[in-house]
Amino acid sequence: MRISQEPLSAAEVAHCRQMLSQHEARPLEYARGVFSATATSPTPKVPTEWLPLLLGREIPSQQALNELFDLLMRDYNSVCDCLDLGIPVVPAASDVAGIREFCQGYIRVVQKTERWKLDQEAFAQLLPIAVLSEYVQAASLSNLAPDYAANPEEWICRQREDLSNTVAGSYAYWEEARKEPPPPEPENVAPSAAGKIGRNEACPCGSGKKYKKCCGAPS
Numbered sequence: 001m002r003i004s005q006e007p008l009s010a011a012e013v014a015h016c017r018q019m020l021s022q023h024e025a026r027p028l029e030y031a032r033g034v035f036s037a038t039a040t041s042p043t044p045k046v047p048t049e050w051l052p053l054l055l056g057r058e059i060p061s062q063q064a065l066n067e068l069f070d071l072l073m074r075d076y077n078s079v080c081d082c083l084d085l086g087i088p089v090v091p092a093a094s095d096v097a098g099i100r101e102f103c104q105g106y107i108r109v110v111q112k113t114e115r116w117k118l119d120q121e122a123f124a125q126l127l128p129i130a131v132l133s134e135y136v137q138a139a140s141l142s143n144l145a146p147d148y149a150a151n152p153e154e155w156i157c158r159q160r161e162d163l164s165n166t167v168a169g170s171y172a173y174w175e176e177a178r179k180e181p182p183p184p185e186p187e188n189v190a191p192s193a194a195g196k197i198g199r200n201e202a203c204p205c206g207s208g209k210k211y212k213k214c215c216g217a218p219s
Contacts, residue, residue: 024056033105042177103133128159
């Protein structure tokens with residue numbers, strides 16, 4: 001499947017939102033949090049790793065999945081381009097629900113990245129995102145963020161307004177790590193409807209072999 005490099009139009013964004021809702025998947029804001037963290041991550045991730053984080057209980061047909069995958073990949077590419085330009089794609093500060101979804105998607109990727117979790121400085125930078133995701137209760141911030149205690153409401157509002165800078169800072173922190181040679185990845189890999197790699201599909205390691213005869217072979 002060949003993925004277009006064109007950013008989504010406004011109509012396509014609306015269609016993508018509709019498809020995500022129709023199939024009980026995560027909203028686009030959550031997806032963009034996943035995309036931002038995936039693009040930032042010091043550990044490269046293939047689409048088959050992040051797509052299952054977005055899909056809901058109702059798995060679409062293969063045709064619908066391919067269409068949705070195409071839309072999401074194009075949006076992912078746009079998110080990456082914006083990060084490169086220092087302009088992260090984040091919800092408006094007034095969109096409290098959207099920011100929560102975005103931050104939850106972002107933290108979900110961090111939780112699945114050991115190198116990120118083990119770097120104390122990098123992890124500490126994510127405190128505002130963890131709080132805005134509501135995975136961390138703001139009441140527990142007294143020791144971690146002394147200025148929070150002075151005016152909790154103002155602190156939370158400031159973090160929403162500064163979310164773009166927080167995301168950009170994390171992206172810059174891992175810049176050198178992302179330059180490390182990544183393992184080979186297959187081009188234009190379309191996942192199966194279950195969000196898993198089919199035994200007869202090309203192995204994601206890039207060997208050119210079928211998955212069942214490569215990484216999926218019994219050990």
